[in-house]
Structures are given as C-alpha cells and as structure tokens.
Amino acid sequence: EDQVTQSPEALRLQEGESSSLNCSYTVSGLRGLFWYRQDPGKGPEFLFTLYSAGEEKEKERLKATLTKKESFLHITAPKPEDSATYLCAVQTSGGYNKLIFGAGTRLAVHP
Amino acid sequence: GAVVSQHPSWVICKSGTSVKIECRSLDFQATTMFWYRQFPKQSLMLMATSNEGSKATYEQGVEKDKFLINHASLTLSTLTVTSAHPEDSSFYICSAREGGTDTQYFGPGTRLTVL
Numbered sequence: 280e281d282q283v284t285q286s287p288e289a290l291r292l293q294e295g296e297s298s299s300l301n302c303s304y305t306v307s308g309l310r311g312l313f314w315y316r317q318d319p320g321k322g323p324e325f326l327f328t329l330y331s332a333g334e335e336k337e338k339e340r341l342k343a344t345l346t347k348k349e350s351f352l353h354i355t356a357p358k359p360e361d362s363a364t365y366l367c368a369v370q371t372s373g374g375y376n377k378l379i380f381g382a383g384t385r386l387a388v389h390p
Numbered sequence: 391g392a393v394v395s396q397h398p399s400w401v402i403c404k405s406g407t408s409v410k411i412e413c414r415s416l417d418f419q420a421t422t423m424f425w426y427r428q429f430p431k432q433s434l435m436l437m438a439t440s441n442e443g444s445k446a447t448y449e450q451g452v453e454k455d456k457f458l459i460n461h462a463s464l465t466l467s468t469l470t471v472t473s474a475h476p477e478d479s480s481f482y483i484c485s486a487r488e489g490g491t492d493t494q495y496f497g498p499g500t501r502l503t504v505l
C-alpha cells in the first residue's frame with residue numbers, strides 16, 4: 280500500500296534556528312513529490328515539486344531535496360511568518376494524478 | 391498565476407438541507423479538479439476526482455449520491471452536499487490541475503457547519 284509519513288508531527292523553533300522536516304514514502308512508483316504550506320483555516324499553498332532523486336528546489340528560506348525513499352524540507356534561519364503546517368504529498372505513476380498526503384508537520388517559529 | 395477560488399468561504403445550514411460549493415480556476419483551464427475534506431488537525435482526504443465533461447470518480451467510502459460533483463466547464467466545478475447532517479460538517483477544499491501538468495493548486499476552502 281502506498282504510504283507517506285511525515286516527521287516530526289510538530290516542531291517548535293526559535294527565530295533563526297534552522298531545521299529540517301522529513302517526508303518518507305513507500306509507493307509502487309513515484310511520479311512526483313509535492314510540498315505545500317497550509318495556514319490555519321486556509322487551503323494549501325504550493326511550494327515545490329520534485330521528480331527525481333538528487334533534485335533540489337529552493338525558495339527564499341526553504342529548500343526541498345529528494346532521495347529514493349524520502350524528501351527533506353530544510354528551513355534556514357526561519358522567521359515567525361514561516362509558522363504553518365507543511366504538507367508532503369506524492370503522486371504515483373499509476374495514480375491518475377491523485378495525491379497521497381502525509382499528516383503534515385506543524386511548525387511554530389517563536390521570536 | 392494559478393489562482394483557485396471557492397465560494398462560499400463558510401456556510402451554516404440546517405440538517406436536511408442541501409448546500410452547493412463552487413470551485414473556480416481564475417487564470418487557467420482546469421481539465422481536472424479534485425475535492426478534499428479535512429477534519430481538524432488532520433490531513434486532506436480525497437473525496438473525488440472530476441474531469442471536465444465527465445462523471446466524477448469517487449474514492450472508496452464516499453457516497454456519490456450524497457456528494458454530487460459537476461465539472462461542466464474548464465473553469466468551474468461544484469460540490470453539492472445533499473440532505474446535509476451534522477456529521478457532514480467539515481472543511482471542504484477543492485484543487486485544480488491544468489492539462490499536461492502535475493501540480494494541483496488549491497482553493498481557500500469552505501467551512502460547512504450543519505446544525
């Protein structure tokens with residue numbers, strides 16, 4: 280069965296304290312891996328798509344990387360406005376464009 | 391670019407009534423739209439996938455007669471919750487995907503409360 284697991288479930292950081300979020304996946308065939316940010320009471324906001332092992336994408340303080348079994352979202356020198364839930368989702372080769380979501384990591388960045 | 395809107399953003403209704411939620415892609419043509427449900431502090435659960443002009447494909451366990459989905463144009467999909475009950479109260483989110491691409495762009499969500 281295809282599965283996506285995110286860790287940690289929640290993370291509290293001080294402003295400027297860099298860290299990484301993990302997304303591990305077990306799928307029959309990976310077509311793409313997606314990272315989204317979701318603020319409370321809002322829909323997910325697209326961040327990155329990764330397609331192959333070794334690929335990296337960056338946007339401001341965020342960098343996403345991909346291996347054959349997991350993806351990391353690195354947050355460098357976070358600010359309070361980076362506080363949100365970060366969702367990882369995979370699209371499988373035979374999944375007809377469906378996304379399988381992980382449970383998310385709730386990030387809180389304190390000044 | 392890639393903006394998806396939903397209307398209404400929140401709705402309160404009485405048990406037994408039907409509620410329609412609209413999802414629009416504002417700056418692209420969405421060949422495929424998706425409807426999700428999200429419970430508090432939980433991740434998104436896919437309810438159904440709809441392609442323009444075709445019948446929706448529902449996920450296992452989702453009642454197709456209760457959650458009616460229409461994708462009549464390349465920019466509009468609607469979800470109608472029929473004969474709503476309190477257990478249908480939830481946060482409903484749509485997403486849209488442009489043909490030939492993989493990325494789904496999400497709407498802001500609709501909070502449904504059934505009294």
